[in-house]
Amino acid sequence: KYVDAIAVTKGKGTEGPVQRWGVKVQPRKVQQARRHVGTLGPWRPRRIMRSVPNSGQMGYHQRTDCNKRILKMGEDGSEVTPNGGFLRYGPIREEFVMLAGSTPGTTKRLVCLRQAMRPKKGVPTSPPTITHVDTSSQQGG
Numbered sequence: 001k002y003v004d005a006i007a008v009t010k011g012k013g014t015e016g017p018v019q020r021w022g023v024k025v026q027p028r029k030v031q032q033a034r035r036h037v038g039t040l041g042p043w044r045p046r047r048i049m050r051s052v053p054n055s056g057q058m059g060y061h062q063r064t065d066c067n068k069r070i071l072k073m074g075e076d077g078s079e080v081t082p083n084g085g086f087l088r089y090g091p092i093r094e095e096f097v098m099l100a101g102s103t104p105g106t107t108k109r110l111v112c113l114r115q116a117m118r119p120k121k122g123v124p125t126s127p128p129t130i131t132h133v134d135t136s137s138q139q140g141g
Contacts, residue, residue, distance in 0.1 A: 002116040007105035011060030021053035072098040
């Protein structure tokens, strides 16, 4: 099965246009600030369009990550929990779902899973064969 993961992304607070939009840093000889956009837009319309790169909130937005493959589902979390538990999370004690890839958000943040709205064509539909789950310690010992 393939699912969509819906969650709120990691918040990064207020960021400038270079970090938030990937705008190039201005060259050395500019008169004003170097980490700003060159122009905010034309004379008319006499307002700043929302598509213009500007500073503001970065992160903490709801995002949907599409077509994540379910690798394993289970009742007992000890079969996938590494020795000492996951870093900044701990051991898994209840039912679990293992997905391929990453999901939006921080550790312990609520993630909503739904059936894939736009499944890809030509992807494997049979369940994957998991040969080994590494449960060695993540603490490096």
